[in-house]
Amino acid sequence: MKKRLQSKKRRPVPVPIASMGDIAFLLIIFFMVCSEASKDKEMDVVLPISEYVKKIELTVVARVAVDKNGDIYFDGVNVDSAKDVEWGIRALLTETISDDQRHVQFKCDSALPKETFEPVIKAIAAGGGIIEAVGEIQ
Amino acid sequence: MSRKRYSKEKKHRSGEIPTGSFSDIAFLLIIYFLVATTLVKVKTIAADLPSGEKSSQTQSDKTPIVNLRGSEIFFNDKKVSVDLLNERLAELNLGEKIPSKRVIMLESTKGTPYENYFQVLAGISANQGVVAIVEDDK
Numbered sequence: 001m002k003k004r005l006q007s008k009k010r011r012p013v014p015v016p017i018a019s020m021g022d023i024a025f026l027l028i029i030f031f032m033v034c035s036e037a038s039k040d041k042e043m044d045v046v047l048p049i050s051e052y053v054k055k056i057e058l059t060v061v062a063r064v065a066v067d068k069n070g071d072i073y074f075d076g077v078n079v080d081s082a083k084d085v086e087w088g089i090r091a092l093l094t095e096t097i098s099d100d101q102r103h104v105q106f107k108c109d110s111a112l113p114k115e116t117f118e119p120v121i122k123a124i125a126a127g128g129g130i131i132e133a134v135g136e137i138q
Numbered sequence: 139m140s141r142k143r144y145s146k147e148k149k150h151r152s153g154e155i156p157t158g159s160f161s162d163i164a165f166l167l168i169i170y171f172l173v174a175t176t177l178v179k180v181k182t183i184a185a186d187l188p189s190g191e192k193s194s195q196t197q198s199d200k201t202p203i204v205n206l207r208g209s210e211i212f213f214n215d216k217k218v219s220v221d222l223l224n225e226r227l228a229e230l231n232l233g234e235k236i237p238s239k240r241v242i243m244l245e246s247t248k249g250t251p252y253e254n255y256f257q258v259l260a261g262i263s264a265n266q267g268v269v270a271i272v273e274d275d276k
Contacts, residue, residue, distance in 0.1 A: 017161065024164030031171050048256035052264040053181040105182065110253040114206075114246050117255070122271065125187035132182040135256055 043067045048110040051138040058103055060132060061092050064124060065107040070116045082119035089127030096128075104129035183260040187269050202230065203272070204262070206246035206254050220257050227265040237268060245272035 044067055064085055065073040072079050074088045089104060096102055104124050108117045124131050204223065205212035212218065213226050232240045242262045246255060262269050 021157065021160035021164055024161050024168060028164060028167050028171065031168070031175075035171075035175065048253045050183060050257050050260040052260040053183055055179045056182045103184070105180065107180075108252050108256075110251065110256070112252045113248065114250040114252075114255065115248060117252050118246070118271070121187065125271075131185045131187065133185060133256060133259060134180045134182050135260070137181055 043073070043107070044069075045107055045109045046111065047107070047134060047136045049138050050135050053135040053137050056105070056132060058100055060103045060105040061096070061101060061129070062089055063105045063107070064120060066109065066112060066117055066120055068109045068111070070112060072120060082123040085120055086123035086127045089124060089129045093128045099130065102128060102130045103132050105132045105134060107134040183256075183263050185259045185263045185269055187271065201241055201243055201270075202227075203243040203245060204258055206244070206250045206258060208247065208249060209251070209254060211254065211258065220261065223258065224261045224265070227261055227267065230265065230267075233266040240266060240268045241270050242267040243270050243272050 043065055045065065046068070063073075063075055067073070072082065072085060074085050079085060079088070093102060104127075106121065106124060108120070121131060202214060205215070210217060211220065211223055213223050218226065227242070232242075244258065244262070259269060
């Protein structure tokens with residue numbers, strides 16, 4: 001009886017780990033394909049507040065930012081003037097068909113005066129972009 | 139003699155690549171990506187500014203106009219708060235009108251901070267208005 005019990009001892013069950021590497025690499029490929037690298041550098045920007053801001057659900061064609069010092073960034077690259085933004089957006093929107101492809105993210109410091117930010121807003125509009133102004137919820 | 143022995147030993151070597159640690163490397167890479175990634179969904183307001191030809195005169199006397207004078211907001215020349223402006227805009231029922239009748243003119247003086255500008259843009263866009271920026275006379 002005792003002997004039988006001993007024979008019932010659990011046998012080591014081999015876990016199939018041969019394909020673990022493949023699974024892991026497939027996961028890496030999935031993450032790399034699905035992720036979008038942020039083109040915005042860490043900028044010193046205090047965002048304005050509004051009760052109407054919503055989480056953006058669509059893909060933006062370009063990202064424009066104006067930092068605390070009034071420096072203008074187009075897709076993370078510092079540009080000289082608002083005119084560069086207009087040309088950049090015009091170039092990106094040459095082959096767009098629908099309105100969904102015209103959205104341009106605009107980030108600006110809340111304390112900046114009109115003289116600094118309005119030319120950029122006008123440049124986005126002149127380039128054919130729909131402004132997605134970034135803010136924080138109240 | 140010693141040369142012979144050496145060459146024989148060499149032939150017997152197997153050229154297997156050690157793949158046992160591949161899964162560990164892959165999972166470490168996944169963990170790195172997961173830790174290093176920041177998932178950001180920005181909150182925005184959409185503002186479609188028509189990029190038409192400049193007009194020397196206003197569309198009509200009845201086109202609503204929002205004036206930003208520094209930190210003060212005026213709607214049709216009456217001083218309002220942000221909440222009151224939103225109420226006034228809601229009363230216009232812009233969503234039910236044709237796009238050409240949804241125009242809200244936006245005028246601002248020098249030095250107007252982006253914070254105020256953004257709140258007005260947010261209010262107009264939430265009430266489905268189309269913003270027309272009034273340019274300064276030069």
